[in-house]
Amino acid sequence: MSRLRGYIFARPFMGERAPQHVQNIVLRDYCQRRGHELLLAATEYAMEDSTLILATVLDELTEIDGIVMYSLFQLPRDAAGRRHVVDRVLAAGKSLHFAVEGMRITDAEEAAAVERCWLVRTAMEPAAPAAPSAP
Amino acid sequence: MSFAAPSDALGAEYLERGYVVRDVADPAAHEWIVTTTARVAAEALGVPAPSGLGASVEFMDGVHGRVAPAALNDFRVAVIHGINALAELRPAYFAVARPYLEAIVGNELAMQQRVNLSIQMPGDTSSLLAVHADTWSGDSPYEVVAWLPLVHCYGTKTMYLLPPRHAAAFDAQFARLAGASSETAFEAMRDQVEWLEVRSGQVIVFDQSLPHGNRVNDESETRWSMNCRFKGVFTPYGDKKLGEFFEPITLRPASRRGMGYRLPSVQ
Numbered sequence: 001m002s003r004l005r006g007y008i009f010a011r012p013f014m015g016e017r018a019p020q021h022v023q024n025i026v027l028r029d030y031c032q033r034r035g036h037e038l039l040l041a042a043t044e045y046a047m048e049d050s051t052l053i054l055a056t057v058l059d060e061l062t063e064i065d066g067i068v069m070y071s072l073f074q075l076p077r078d079a080a081g082r083r084h085v086v087d088r089v090l091a092a093g094k095s096l097h098f099a100v101e102g103m104r105i106t107d108a109e110e111a112a113a114v115e116r117c118w119l120v121r122t123a124m125e126p127a128a129p130a131a132p133s134a135p
Numbered sequence: 136m137s138f139a140a141p142s143d144a145l146g147a148e149y150l151e152r153g154y155v156v157r158d159v160a161d162p163a164a165h166e167w168i169v170t171t172t173a174r175v176a177a178e179a180l181g182v183p184a185p186s187g188l189g190a191s192v193e194f195m196d197g198v199h200g201r202v203a204p205a206a207l208n209d210f211r212v213a214v215i216h217g218i219n220a221l222a223e224l225r226p227a228y229f230a231v232a233r234p235y236l237e238a239i240v241g242n243e244l245a246m247q248q249r250v251n252l253s254i255q256m257p258g259d260t261s262s263l264l265a266v267h268a269d270t271w272s273g274d275s276p277y278e279v280v281a282w283l284p285l286v287h288c289y290g291t292k293t294m295y296l297l298p299p300r301h302a303a304a305f306d307a308q309f310a311r312l313a314g315a316s317s318e319t320a321f322e323a324m325r326d327q328v329e330w331l332e333v334r335s336g337q338v339i340v341f342d343q344s345l346p347h348g349n350r351v352n353d354e355s356e357t358r359w360s361m362n363c364r365f366k367g368v369f370t371p372y373g374d375k376k377l378g379e380f381f382e383p384i385t386l387r388p389a390s391r392r393g394m395g396y397r398l399p400s401v402q
Contacts, residue, residue: 010273010374019379020273046273046374052310 002065004031004097005057006041007074011048014073014121018100023070030068030099039064044074053077058088066095072103072114073121082118086111142238148402149239154341155298156333157341159283168197169285172359175217179210186261192335194355195351199256207256215252225249228363229384232281232338236365240279246383247345247364253349255358260351262295266320269343269364270390273374278366282339285359288332292354295328297346300393305346321348347386 008023018026024041044053054076057067067089069075075082086105089096096105098114105111116131148157160163166188173191177184185194202210210239218224228250229236236244255262270276297305304310305324313368314321324346333339341347343364352358364375368383369390375381386394 010271017374018378020374021379043272045271047271 001035001037002095003037003039004066004068004095005039005060005064007044007054007057007069008041009044009069009070010046010076011044014070014125018070018075026099027068030097030102031101034056036065036068036097038068046050051081054085060083061089061092061094064094066097067099068097068099070098071096071100072117075114075118077117079118086114145235145238149297149340149342150328153166153296153302153345154331154339155235155239156331156337156339159336159338160234161227162336164230165226165283167223168231168283168361169335171221171224172203172218172285172361176210176214179213179217180336192286194348195359198219198254198359199259199357200257204256204259204261207254207261208235211252211254214254215249218252219249220280222379225363226386228361231283232340232365235338235340236281237326238281240365241367242385244383244385245366245368245377246384247375248382250361250363253358253360253362255349256350257352257355257357262349262353262358264348266324266348268346268348270373274364275366275371275373275375276344277370278343278364278375280339280341280343280362280364282331282333282341283361283363284333284335284337284339285361286356287334288360290330290332290354291350292356292358293331293333294347294349294353294360295330296341297324297328299342299345302345317355320346321350341396344401353391 005023006027007026008020010020010079011017021084027041030036042053042057044050061067068085074087086096089105089108090111098104101117103110103114103117105114145155145157169188170185170191173194174184176195176198182201185191225246229246253262269278269280284293288294301324310321312323331339331341364381366372366381368386372381377383
C-alpha cells in the first residue's frame with residue numbers, strides 16, 4: 001500500500017474553488033478506490049501563487065511514496081515550476097496523483113499527458129479584458 | 136460628544152496583546168460543557184463517568200493514563216463527534232464568551248458550525264500544531280477564535296501566540312521562514328511569543344491572524360481545550376464560507392427587516 005501525502009488548496013485555482021473539506025473527501029475517495037494510504041493533507045497557503053507548502057511536501061519525499069493533489073491545476077502556474085515538481089518526484093522514484101481528474105504521473109509519458117492538459121486549459125482561459133478605448 | 140463604551144478597554148487590550156483572557160460569562164454553560172465532555176469521553180473509554188466539575192477536570196487531566204498514544208486520534212474523533220451531536224453545545228459555547236465576542240467582534244455574529252477539540256497528552260508528538268496563522272490557510276482576517284480550556288493550561292500544556300508588536304517583523308521574513316521547517320519558524324519567534332496561561336473557568340478570545348501554535352506538552356497532565364471561530368455576519372468571508380463553515384447566530388431585527396425589504400414595484 002503506497003503512502004501518499006495529501007495536498008489541497010486554501011484559495012481558488014484556475015477560476016475554480018472547492019471547500020477544503022470537499023477536497024479532503026475527494027482525496028480520501030481516490031486513495032480508497034486505488035488502495036493507497038492517505039496521509040493528512042497539507043494545505044497550501046492562501047497567498048497568490050504560493051508553493052511554499054508544496055516545497056515542504058517535496059522535502060518529505062524520502063519518507064513517503066508520493067503526493068496526491070486534489071487537482072492537477074494546483075501545480076505551479078509556470079511551466080518551469082511544474083517541471084521542477086515533476087522532476088523532483090520522478091527523480092526520487094515516487095509518484096504524483098491528481099484525485100479529481102483521476103490522473104497520475106509515474107513516468108515521463110504520464111507527465112507529458114498532464115502537461116498537455118495544462119496547455120489546453122491555459123489556451124482556453126479567457127483573455128484578460130482589453131482596456132476600454134477612449135471615446 | 137463621546138462614543139466611548141465600557142467595552143472599549145477590552146477592545147484596546149485585544150488590539151495591544153492580540154488576545155484577552157476573561158472569566159467565562161456563563162458558569163453554568165461552562166460546567167455543562169466540561170462535565171458533558173468528560174461524560175462523552177468516559178463513554179468512549181467504557182469507564183464510569185466522573186461526577187461534577189472538579190472530578191471531570193481531574194479525569195481529563197489524567198486521561199493519558201487510560202489512552203495509548205496510538206489510540207489518541209480515534210478517541211479524539213469519537214469525543215468530537217459525540218459532543219457536536221448535542222444541540223446544547225454551540226449555544227453553551229457562545230454563552231461562555233458572548234460579552235467578549237460582542238465587544239470585540241460585534242453583536243451580529245456568524246459562528247463556526249462545529250466546535251473543535253484538542254487533546255494533547257504529555258510527550259505526544261502527533262497532536263502538534265506548527266506555527267501558523269489561520270489566515271494563511273484562507274480564513275478571513277475578520278474572524279476571531281474563542282478558545283476554551285477544559286482544564287488548567289499552563290507552561291507547554293497551553294498554546295502560544297506572537298503578539299501584534301512582533302508579528303509585523305515575522306511577516307517581513309515570511310517567505311524565508313514559512314517555507315522552512317516549522318522548527319525554524321518557531322525558533323525565529325521563540326523569545327517573543329506569549330504562552331497563554333488560563334484555567335478552567337476562563338476563556339480566551341484571540342486574533343487568529345497572528346502566528347500561533349503549540350509544542351510538545353512537557354507537563355504531567357493532558358491538555359483539553361476547545362476552539363471555535365466567530366466573525367461579524369456581514370464582514371468579508373475568506374475560504375471558510377457562510378453555510379459550509381459558518382452559520383449566522385445573532386441577526387438583529389433591523390438586519391432581518393433589511394434582508395427582506397424590496398422597493399415597491401413601479402410596474
